[in-house]
Amino acid sequence: MNPFTQLALVVAPFGISLLFLEWDYSTVFxxxxxxxxxxxxxxxxxxxxCTGWNAGSMSSNCVFKSKFFKEYxxxxxxxxxxxxxxxxxxxxxxxxxxxxxxxxxx
Numbered sequence: 547m548n549p550f551t552q553l554a555l556v557v558a559p560f561g562i563s564l565l566f567l568e569w570d571y572s573t574v575f576x577x578x579x580x581x582x583x584x585x586x587x588x589x590x591x592x593x594x595x596c597t598g599w600n601a602g603s604m605s606s607n608c609v610f611k612s613k614f615f616k617e618y619x620x621x622x623x624x625x626x627x628x629x630x631x632x633x634x635x636x637x638x639x640x641x642x643x644x645x646x647x648x649x650x651x652x
Contacts, residue, residue: 559586559641566645574652585644592619599623 563582567575596619599606604624608616629636 559590562586562641563645566649578648578652581644581648585640589618589622593622595619596623601627 560582563586564579567578567582569575592615595610596606596608596616599620605620606616606623608619610616625636625640
């Protein structure tokens with residue numbers, strides 16, 4: 547995958563989530579920022595280090611040999627694969643749930 551495409555995949559969801567933050571630089575701000583990073587940027591970063599994802603075996607080849615890292619990336623690849631057949635609705639629901647729960651907690 548092109549490095550610029552990988553960068554866009556990381557920056558776009560994380561950047562969109564930043565629109566839902568109140569920029570007051572308090573502990574709530576940093577808590578929401580951490581949750582948004584974990585929910586949106588980390589899956590994309592994990593997927594960018596794994597290539598050759600196979601829909602039949604639901605597995606890929608990762609740069610890192612960690613079983614947790616590989617399973618984490620494969621789970622999100624599977625989620626995107628299923629979402630592609632549901633017109634992206636699960637991805638939109640994922641965004642809505644993460645942002646809604648974060649705003650409800652804080």
